[in-house]
Amino acid sequence: MASKSLPLSVASNNPGSSSKAAASSSKRPGSIPHDLAVEVREWHQFQTVLRKHEVAWRDRYSFLLSRGYRLRFRYEPGWSPSWLNLDVDPAYCDDSIDMVLPMVLDAERISDGATVCIKRIDPKEITAEVKIAKYLSSVELSRDSKNHCVTIWDHFKDPILPKVEFIVMRPLRRYADPEFGAVGEVVDFVTQLIEGMEFMHKHHVAHGDLTTQNIMMDARPILPSGWHFIAHNCTQDGVTPLSPLARIDYPVRYIIIDFDCSVQLSPGQPHLITNFGGRDGDPPEYKSRDPYDPFKIDVFTLGNVFFKDFYKVYEGLDFLAGLIDIMKTPNFRQRPDAEAAMKYWLNVRSHIDVGRARWRLQKRNETLGERVVYGAVAFAREGVHRMKHMLSGE
The missing domain is CATH 1.10.510.10 (Transferase(Phosphotransferase) domain 1)
Known part of the structure; x- marks a missing residue:
């Protein structure tokens, strides 16, 4: 299944616990009759195996875990799609969603539970990307308020391919x-x-x-x-x-x-x-x-x-x-x-x-109807803003 902006299931934080999830499936988004669930799975042909660009992440699941980062359930070794045993539309299952870009993936930082962005850098030719990014996010330069370059929280080499590196950043x-x-x-x-x-x-x-x-x-x-x-x-x-x-x-x-x-x-x-x-x-x-x-x-x-x-x-x-x-x-x-x-x-x-x-930003291609509606919304929003300032004494 290609990455897309769909609602995801939140009924189970561990999609692998199929029996527990199945027991509550009728109460969560995406719950559908069993026959229809089977038909949906067949019709949409959700991927039950990882795509080629995802395999590299799965192969490094344990390594990243040792570095303090836990990938989503989909990338655990031995992953089996949670929706195969649930009467739930796969689009509502967390592990039916792959990734936005092959080289970027989210993870949980184990130390504090925060979501981080991990970028896998596999250059076709040698570049100074990591060196420059680390330099611009160094402690000394990061103190400068004019520094708008991304901060690199962590950096490490790939354990398998010597030319591949990983950098860890805040999700943006x-x-x-x-x-x-x-x-x-x-x-x-x-x-x-x-x-x-x-x-x-x-x-x-x-x-x-x-x-x-x-x-x-x-x-x-x-x-x-x-x-x-x-x-x-x-x-x-x-x-x-x-x-x-x-x-x-x-x-x-x-x-x-x-x-x-x-x-x-x-x-x-x-x-x-x-x-x-x-x-x-x-x-x-x-x-x-x-x-x-x-x-x-x-x-x-x-x-x-x-x-x-x-x-x-x-x-x-x-x-x-x-x-x-x-x-x-x-x-x-x-x-x-x-x-x-x-x-x-x-x-x-x-x-x-x-x-x-x-002043409201007005697009050049707006229709008259859009201008009226957007203008009214902006006017109402500004009224609320002014009222808040009046009540706060500002």
Whole structure:
């Protein structure tokens, strides 16, 4: 079964205890008559064996356990699908869900029960990903509030393949999930990302792939009860729909991940290299065989994120136009560096009317009906916000 955002069963924390689960199956989500349960299993053809990319995780179950991390029941050696003996739709069983990406999996940290994200790094060619990620999350650098790079909690080598490594991190969410709702949230996002880019460059690291896919967020402020690692639209029980708070009231922290395309230069080393870059093929310098500045690639690609993910999508973000223009300057020699981009942005931000911060973000393709409905919801939300402040005396 492919990974998808489906409700998951919470009736049994140990899907292997089939008799206990079966006794309560009629009272839990997904419970269906036996004949229908059999038909569902046949119709959907849920995988009763691990997929090829899952086998590597199963083979390392005991090793990861020795390191203090327990994988989900599905990856225990000798796993047998819980739904085979239960009159339950397999979609409601925890162990019917595999993973989002073959190289990333959730686990329980045994010491405190916290959910962690483990990334398996198996590069086709040697990269400095782990070295750079560990450097940027070192104790000394982690004290800097401008450091928006992912923190590496643990790191260890694979016991079977010498080139494979594992890093352990906090579970993060895609930065636009849930969607942005107010103008001030965009202002905060832009500030944090330029700040993070400037921090990396200050420490001689060019990311190389500073694109949408590599920008995440620590969503705990807006999802204080957590979320399911796979069924990301549900709470940790895998069943209850999420009800996120507004990030304009509960600001989140944005995190830069994945340094497999990154390069770290020595102080004073010339900023001209070749064969550098990631997903974004728009930087003009890629069309030339001449060496180019990797740090200016970051400036361009981040400017492209602001353009494609915000300026093209929402109305009322005219204040981003000038910033985007300079960050996407075609000639990289004339393009500002991260420090100059930040100075430009801080000047722009200082002239944005504070009252606009809570304005609802309005998509360019919204229909009239959508605008009326969304506008009413935003108005009601703002009324509640103001009432809370009045009652609190603020």
